[in-house]
Amino acid sequence: xxxSEETTATAVAEPHCRTIAVIDGNSLMHRAYHAxxxxxxxxxxxSTNALFGFFNMFVKMVESFHPDGVICAxxxxxxxxxxxxLPQYKAQRPPMDPALHEQFxxxxxxxxxxxxxVCELEGWEGDDILGTLARRGEAAGYDMLLFTGxxxxxxxxxxxxxxxxxxxxxxxVQVMTPESVDDxxxxxxxxxxxxxxxxxxxxxxxxxxxxxxxxKKAAALIVKYGKLDEVIAHADEVxxxxxxxxxxxxxxxxxxxxxxxxxxxxxIDIELSDAKFPTFDPAEVTKxxxxxxxxxxxxxxxxxxxxxxxxxxxxxxSGTVAGVGENDATPSVPATVSIPEPLExxxxxxxxxxxxxxEEWLGCAVEEDPxxxxxxxxxxxxxxxxxxxxxxxxxGDMADAALKLAFAExxxxxxxxxxxxxxxxxxDSSLPxxxxxxxxxxxxxxxxxxxxxxxxxxxxxxxxRGLAEQFLSPxxxxxxxxxLAAIEAVAVRLLVPVxxxxxxxxxxxxxxxxxxxxxxxxxxxxxxxxxSVDPGILARQSAELGAEIDQMVADIYAMAGxxxxxxxxxxxxxxxxxxxxxxTFGMKRTKRGFYSTNAxxxxxxxxxxxxxxxxxxxxxxxKIKSTYLDALPALVKGDGxxxxxxxxxxxxxxxxxxxxxxxxxxxxxxxxxxxxxxxxTVPEGSVFLACxxxxxxxxxxxxxxxxxxxxAAFNEGADFHATTAARVFGIPVEExxxxxxxxxxxxxxxxxxxxQAYGLATSLKIPRAEAQEMIDRYFEAYPxxxxxxxxxVSFAHEHGYAITMYGRKRHIREFSQRNxxxxxxxxxxxxxxxxxxxxxxxxxxxMVCVERRLAEEGxxxxxxxQIHDELDLEVPKDEIGTTSVxxxxxxxxxxxxxxxxxxxxxxxPTWADAK
Numbered sequence: 076x077x078x079s080e081e082t083t084a085t086a087v088a089e090p091h092c093r094t095i096a097v098i099d100g101n102s103l104m105h106r107a108y109h110a111x112x113x114x115x116x117x118x119x120x121x122s123t124n125a126l127f128g129f130f131n132m133f134v135k136m137v138e139s140f141h142p143d144g145v146i147c148a149x150x151x152x153x154x155x156x157x158x159x160x161l162p163q164y165k166a167q168r169p170p171m172d173p174a175l176h177e178q179f180x181x182x183x184x185x186x187x188x189x190x191x192x193v194c195e196l197e198g199w200e201g202d203d204i205l206g207t208l209a210r211r212g213e214a215a216g217y218d219m220l221l222f223t224g225x226x227x228x229x230x231x232x233x234x235x236x237x238x239x240x241x242x243x244x245x246x247x248v249q250v251m252t253p254e255s256v257d258d259x260x261x262x263x264x265x266x267x268x269x270x271x272x273x274x275x276x277x278x279x280x281x282x283x284x285x286x287x288x289x290x291k292k293a294a295a296l297i298v299k300y301g302k303l304d305e306v307i308a309h310a311d312e313v314x315x316x317x318x319x320x321x322x323x324x325x326x327x328x329x330x331x332x333x334x335x336x337x338x339x340x341x342x343i344d345i346e347l348s349d350a351k352f353p354t355f356d357p358a359e360v361t362k363x364x365x366x367x368x369x370x371x372x373x374x375x376x377x378x379x380x381x382x383x384x385x386x387x388x389x390x391x392x393s394g395t396v397a398g399v400g401e402n403d404a405t406p407s408v409p410a411t412v413s414i415p416e417p418l419e420x421x422x423x424x425x426x427x428x429x430x431x432x433x434e435e436w437l438g439c440a441v442e443e444d445p446x447x448x449x450x451x452x453x454x455x456x457x458x459x460x461x462x463x464x465x466x467x468x469x470x471g472d473m474a475d476a477a478l479k480l481a482f483a484e485x486x487x488x489x490x491x492x493x494x495x496x497x498x499x500x501x502x503d504s505s506l507p508x509x510x511x512x513x514x515x516x517x518x519x520x521x522x523x524x525x526x527x528x529x530x531x532x533x534x535x536x537x538x539x540r541g542l543a544e545q546f547l548s549p550x551x552x553x554x555x556x557x558x559l560a561a562i563e564a565v566a567v568r569l570l571v572p573v574x575x576x577x578x579x580x581x582x583x584x585x586x587x588x589x590x591x592x593x594x595x596x597x598x599x600x601x602x603x604x605x606x607s608v609d610p611g612i613l614a615r616q617s618a619e620l621g622a623e624i625d626q627m628v629a630d631i632y633a634m635a636g637x638x639x640x641x642x643x644x645x646x647x648x649x650x651x652x653x654x655x656x657x658x659t660f661g662m663k664r665t666k667r668g669f670y671s672t673n674a675x676x677x678x679x680x681x682x683x684x685x686x687x688x689x690x691x692x693x694x695x696x697x698k699i700k701s702t703y704l705d706a707l708p709a710l711v712k713g714d715g716x717x718x719x720x721x722x723x724x725x726x727x728x729x730x731x732x733x734x735x736x737x738x739x740x741x742x743x744x745x746x747x748x749x750x751x752x753x754x755x756t757v758p759e760g761s762v763f764l765a766c767x768x769x770x771x772x773x774x775x776x777x778x779x780x781x782x783x784x785x786x787a788a789f790n791e792g793a794d795f796h797a798t799t800a801a802r803v804f805g806i807p808v809e810e811x812x813x814x815x816x817x818x819x820x821x822x823x824x825x826x827x828x829x830x831q832a833y834g835l836a837t838s839l840k841i842p843r844a845e846a847q848e849m850i851d852r853y854f855e856a857y858p859x860x861x862x863x864x865x866x867x868v869s870f871a872h873e874h875g876y877a878i879t880m881y882g883r884k885r886h887i888r889e890f891s892q893r894n895x896x897x898x899x900x901x902x903x904x905x906x907x908x909x910x911x912x913x914x915x916x917x918x919x920x921x922m923v924c925v926e927r928r929l930a931e932e933g934x935x936x937x938x939x940x941q942i943h944d945e946l947d948l949e950v951p952k953d954e955i956g957t958t959s960v961x962x963x964x965x966x967x968x969x970x971x972x973x974x975x976x977x978x979x980x981x982x983x984p985t986w987a988d989a990k
Contacts, residue, residue, distance in 0.1 A: 093143040093144070093217050093218070094140065094141070094143050094144075094218040094219075095142060095143065095144045095145070095212050095217050095219055095220070095347055095350055096136060096137075096140060096142035096144070096145045096219075096222060096239075097145075097147075097148060097204075097205050097208050097219065097220070097221050098145065098146070098147040098148065098222045099148060099201050099202070099205055099221070099222060099223035099224070099225065100148055100149040100182065100183075100193075101149055101150045101201050102201070102223045102225050102241075103222065103223070103224065103241065104125050104129055104175065104178065104179065104182060105175070105224075106128070106224045106241055107124070107126075107127070107128025107131075107132065108124060108128070108174075108175045108178070110128050111124040111125065111127055111128040115127055115368075116875070117366070117367045118366070118367075118368060121177055121178070121181070122174040122175075122177060122178060122891055123178065123181075123367050123369075124174075125175055125178045125182070126178050126181055126182055126367065126369075127369060127372065127545075129182055130185070130369070130372055130376060131372065131544065132241070133376075134372070134376060134379065134550075136222060136239070137379050138550075140220055140239070142220060142352060143350075143352065144347070144349075144351050144352050145350065146191065146192045146193075146194055146208060146345065146347075146350050147186050147193050147194070148194045148195065148201040148204035149179070149194070149201050150195070150200050151195040151198070151199065152197045152198050153198065154199070154200045155198035156338070157200075157334050160333065160334065161281070161330060161334050164280060164281055164282070164334060172891065172892055172894075173891070174891035174892070184363075185363055185364070188356075188359050188360055188363045188364075189353075189355045189360060189376070190353070190354045190355040190356075191352065192345055192349070192350055194208070194345050196341055196342065196343065199338075199341050202223075202227070202228060202337050202338075203337060203338035203339070203341045204341050204343060205221050205231070206228075206231055206337035206338055206339040207338065207340060207343055208343070208347070209221055209231045210231075210339040211347060212235075212347050213233060213235045213236055217235070217347060218235050218236075218237075219237070220237055220239055221236065221237070221239065222239045222248075223238065223239075223240065223241070224240065224241040226240070227268065227269075227272060227277065227335055227337065228240075228337065229251050229256045229259075229265055230265050230266065230268035230269055230336070230337055231265065231337060232251050232252055232253050232256050233253060233265070234252075234253070237250050237251065237252055238250075238251040238256075253265050256268070260290075260294050261291075261294050261298065262294060262297070263294050263298070267297055267302065268335075269303075269333075269335045269336040269337075270297055270302050270303035270306070270332055271290075271297055272331060272332065273303045273329065273331040273332030273335065274288050274292075274293035274297070274303065274306065274321075275289055275292075275293040276288075276331055277331075280334075282331045282334050282335055283327045283330075283331055284324075284331045285320050285321055285324045285331075286320045287316055287317055288321070292317060296313070303328060303329070303332050306321070306328075307321070307325055307328065307329075310322045310325070352379075353379050357377045357378075360373070360376055360377045361373055361377050364376055364377075371544065371545055371546045371547040371548045371550075372548070373548060374548025375548055412547070412550065412551050412552060412562070412565055412566065412569070413464070413552075414466065414552060414556070414557040414562060414565060415464045415465070415466045416466070417458070417466040417467060417468040417561065418465070418466070418467050418468070419467075419468045419469075419470075420473065423459075423467040423469055423477070424469070424473065424476070424477060426465060426467055427459060427467055427477055427485075428480070430461040430462075430465065430485070431480060431481060431484040431485035432484075434486065435461060435462050435486065436486045436487075436488045436521060436568055436572075437485050437486060437487055437488060437568065438459070438461075438489070438563075438566065438568030438569070438571075439458070439459050439460075439481060439488065439489045439495055439564055440457075440458050440489065440490065440495075440539075440561070440563035440567065441456070441458070441494075441495060441498060441560060442455060442456040442457075442558055442559070442560035443455050444456075454470065454471050454474060454475075455474055455498060456468060456469065456558075456560065457469040457477055457478050457498075458558070458560045458564040459481065459564060460561075460565040460568040461568070462568075466564070466565065474498070475498070475499065475509055478495070478498060478499055479499055479509055479510050482496065482510060482514075482515055482519070482520075483510070485519065486520075486521070487519060487520050487521070488520075488521040488522075488523060488568060488570075489521075489567055490522075490523055490524055490537075490563060490567055491522065491524060492520050492521070492595055493599045493602070496510075496512065496515065496596075496599050497599065497602070500512055500600075500603050501603070502602050502603055502605070502712065502718040503713050503714055503718070504604065504605065504712075504714040505712065505713035505714035508603070511600070512596040512599040512600035512603070513596065513600065513926075513930060515595075515596040517592040517595065517596065518588075520592055520595060520596075521571050521575070521592070522591075522592070522595065522723075523537075523542060523567055524537035524538075524539075524542075524724050525537075525587065525595075525723050525724055526570075526574040526575070526577075526578060526587055527542050527574060527724075528723065529583045529586055529587055529591070530574070530577055530578065530581055530583065532724075532727040532728075532729070532885055532886070533727045533885075533886075537724050539563045539567055539570070540563075540566070542570055542574075543566040543569070543570065546570060546573045547566065547569050547570065547573065551565075551566055581884065582882055582884070583882060583884060585882055586882050586883050590881065590916065590919055590920060591723060593923045594723070594923055595723070597922050597926045597938070598721040598723070598731075600926070600938075601721065601938055601939060601940065602718055602721060603718070604716075604937050604938075604939050604949070605712070605714070605717055605718035605939065606716055606719075606738075606755050606939055606940060606986075607715065607755065607758060607949070608711060608715070608716065608754055608755055608756065609754050609756050610708045610711060612754040612756075613703075613704050616704050616751070616753075616754065617700055617704035617705055620696055620699065620700045620704060620747075621700060624696050624697055627692060627693045627696065628641065630689060631686060631689050631693065634685065634686040634689065635650050635654070635686060636654070637650075637654075641690060641693060644669070644672045645669045647690065648669040648671070648672050649669065650686075651670075651672065651680070651684075651686075651687065652669075655686070657680055657684060657687075662676065674694075677690060677691050677694075678691065682840075695742075695745075695747060699742075699748075699750075699751065702736075703736070703741065707736060707754070710735070710736055717736065717755075719734065719736055719737070719940075720734050720735050721733060721941065722734060726915075727885060728885070728912050728915055729879070729883050729885075729912045729915035729916060729919075730911070730914075730915040730943070731915075731919070731941055733942070738940065738942060739942055739943065743990075749987050750987075752985065752986040752987035753985050753988075754985075755985055755987075756984065757984065758949075760951060760952055761950060761952060762950050762952060762955060762982045762983060762989070763947065763948075763982060763984065763985055763986050763988070763989040764948045764949075764950045764955070764958060764962070764980065764981075764982040764989060765945055765946070765947050765948075765980070765981050765982065765986075765989040765990055766945065766946050766947075766948075766959075766962045766966055766978050766979065766980045767945040767946075767978065768917075768918065768944040768945070768966065768976070768978055769977040769978070769979050770795065770977075771914045771917065771976070772824075772827045772910045772911060773789075773795065773824070773827060774789060774972060774974050774975070775909070775910045775913050775914060775972070776826070776827055776860065776863075776910055777789055777972075777973065777974045778972040779863060779909055779910065779913075780857075780859045780860045780862070780864075781859055781973070782857045782858065782860050782863070783859065784802065784856060784857050784859075785859065785860060786973050786974055789974035789975065790975070792975075793808070794808075794816075796817075796819050796820040797811045797819070799819040799820075799822070799823055799856070800815045800816050800819035802856035802857075803819055803849060803852045803853050803856055804852070805852075818849065821835060821838055821839055822849055822850065822853050825838070826850075826853065826860065826864075827910050827911075828903070828911075829864075829902070829903030829906035829907045830903075831850075831899075832844075832846040832847035833846075835849065835850065864906045867905050867906050868905045870905070871890070871901070871902070871904075871905030877904060877905045877908035877909060877912070878908075878909065879908065879909055879912035879913040879915075879916050880909070880913045880916065880970075881913065881916040883912050883913075883915075885904065885912060887901040887904055887905060889901030889904070917969055917970050917976075918941065918944060918966075920970075921946065921966045921969045922938065922941060922946065924965045924968075924969055925938055925946060925961070925962055925966070926938055928961055928965055929958075929961070932961065934954055934957065934958060935951050935954060936948050936949065936950040936951065936954050936958040937949045937950075946962065946966065947986070947989070948962065950982065955982060959980045959982070962978070963978050963979075963980050
């Protein structure tokens with residue numbers, strides 16, 4: 076070989092070692108928009124949630140696959156070629172949401188800043204650009220990575236073209252090779268994917284396929300006969316309805332295959348050799364992304380090529396995030412948070428004693444022992460992160476000592492402070508407690524999950540790693556590079572100043588510092604106290620209810636004329652609609668082909684069909700038996716008590732929720748719920764005391780709206796629902812019948828929850844026109860309410876959130892949607908959050924005040940449970956009088972309203988007797 080030939084060979088061979096990533100911009104932007112549900116806006120008000128998700132995916136893609144070049148393709152205009160052949164192609168898709176539409180020019184601008192080529196071609200889809208680039212790259216010797224959420228792209232997979240398919244939102248991906256495509260479709264190889272779509276069609280794109288042939292049948296036909304042409308040639312061998320459809324829809328199948336085939340001949344003028352990454356200016360990237368408020372993402376993007384962005388690691392002492400000015404030299408910042416070597420044993424304890432003397436926040440996390448609960452358990456390991464790259468590790472007895480020191484003298488931050496504290500104060504009160512919750516100062520604790528919840532109450536997860544990805548720079552190291560608890564401890568410490576500043580900017584700092592954190596030790600104490608329960612009563616009730624269920628099953632079988640699985644929706648549907656021929660007008664079939672038998676459907680049918688009513692009774696009893704009577708005994712701890720967990724970050728309204736077990740779901744007004752509550756007892760010499768706010772949300776409506784008639788109705792102390800009935804129906808209050816009072820009550824509470832005529836008509840089982848007339852009369856009787864609700868909606872549209880009396884915000888992302896039903900839901904949220912959220916705030920404040928007053932008075936009474944607007948206590952009999960007055964006065968005195976805030980006290984030997 077000559078020197079010149081050798082040089083040419085080298086030049087040709089070089090691209091084989093290069094990898095080019097091509098991103099399907101439309102697919103990933105749509106997925107990001109729907110995956111990032113919480114509202115995100117730039118300082119100028121533009122939506123940014125899709126951008127945030129898209130560029131998080133971009134960072135993960137580069138970090139995971141290290142491509143040598145990146146290209147992003149977008150659709151441009153209507154897909155001309157496909158629409159000429161199939162006019163209805165994608166015609167059923169609704170218009171793009173405006174909030175997403177405005178982000179497409181922004182994503183292209185940001186890609187330009189990152190020096191990533193954007194490829195779009197009038198009349199062509201991004202799919203075809205990906206297909207063209209894939210084949211060109213493969214022919215030129217490149218390895219190609221195609222990032223998309225569309226499964227039809229699997230047809231492009233080869234040994235040198237891999238499809239990186241997003242599985243969940245944009246965070247989880249699956250690399251599709253020819254082998255994995257074959258495995259996924261049970262024998263359909265990539266080259267047969269268009270034939271596969273020709274048979275099954277694609278409803279999302281309006282590709283018809285062959286009626287009655289779904290993915291499994293399509294795959295079976297292709298595996299048996301080969302390409303679509305062979306399937307058609309053997310159509311006479313296909314039996315039954317499937318064969319009839321196949322023979323009748325040959326043209327549809329061939330057209331569908333053509334439409335589903337990705338084009339690889341798009342006239343693109345881009346050169347793959349020009350696609351190199353990274354080649355961007357870090358200063359420009361920092362400027363562009365920082366302008367959108369992407370705190371953590373900015374630094375990660377700017378450092379993709381081993382270069383630093385404007386956001387450095389947290390400061391040494393305060394934990395604040397350092398920035399780089401325009402004239403500063405760009406420091407060398409690692410791509411991920413560094414996890415230092417930890418100090419251990421005496422050295423760690425000595426260091427902890429020094430750091431607790433300061434004001435800095437300590438990031439704390441626990442590494443649980445896998446053998447916990449066995450004879451071999453070594454206890455837990457505590458990790459503590461402090462400023463100055465200090466990481467401390469404590470195990471065995473020293474972990475307890477260090478954690479107690481941190482809570483007693485330091486400032487403790489954690490992803491779940493309450494769970495952390497339970498290592499010192501176990502929920503099982505038969506176990507020793509080394510530190511009581513009342514000793515924890517709320518000023519010295521910071522729960523990052525609660526902080527993030529106050530900023531975005533409908534966020535799907537409040538786990539530390541997810542928060543770090545959104546708010547921190549640099550990124551956390553990958554799992555396996557360091558103990559997870561060590562990583563979490565460092566992340567928590569870095570999150571505190573960032574979240575604290577966000578809370579201050581959002582106006583939510585007081586809710587965090589004066590309400591949620593003071594409540595946290597109270598909840599920890601309540602979880603340790605728990606509820607006394609009698610397993611014998613539960614066992615007896617389970618046996619009794621089991622006998623009732625058996626009899627109901629026999630009755631249902633007799634009424635149906637045959638035995639079937641009542642718990643099977645498909646078998647129940649068959650009995651109701653195929654055998655008994657119950658009406659199905661307006662009902663839709665499920666994906667599996669049978670009519671739904673959900674609670675709403677059965678509730679409607681139960682009005683006229685005795686068997687359906689019996690099935691509903693059976694379901695209620697079976698649920699109570701399995702969820703409570705059979706499950707609760709296994710949850711009784713060594714102290715003979717059940718300990719629920721109170722959650723501060725679950726309900727978007729601000730209310731607490733209960734889990735493991737969920738005691739809020741026990742029916743409050745049914746005989747079955749009463750049965751379950753009789754098993755919750757108190758020790759000898761005590762009573763179960765309940766104190767419940769009376770109509771608190773309606774009283775808040777009167778206060779917030781300022782309606783003079785509503786205020787007068789409460790201040791006069793009369794029957795509020797009867798007074799409303801008199802005003803709504805235009806009759807003297809003494810002529811109000813129980814039925815009219817019940818209707819007025821439904822309207823009263825419906826207004827609080829933003830209920831419209833349809834919902835009221837459904838709940839009262841009256842015509843919609845009559846329900847609308849009742850609502851109209853209500854607003855005529857209380858005009859201030861209408862004005863207030865309209866004002867609340869207007870405020871929420873203007874500011875993007877609703878707010879309570881105490882400053883708890885609920886951001887309403889639905890306003891950015893095009894779907895009118897979603898917007899209407901957002902407006903109902905704007906109406907009811909000020910009442911529901913304020914009620915949640917008030918009872919939280921009351922819990923803190925009640926707990927403090929019990930301690931100040933030296934009472935032995937214990938706050939044990941909170942359910943909705945009710946506080947429940949375990950009270951020694953000799954303290955009934957004192958505690959009843961104390962709790963009632965405290966609950967009624969926590970808020971000063973324009974109407975009385977009433978709390979009603981009752982007590983008895985069990986939870987059931989107390990209500």
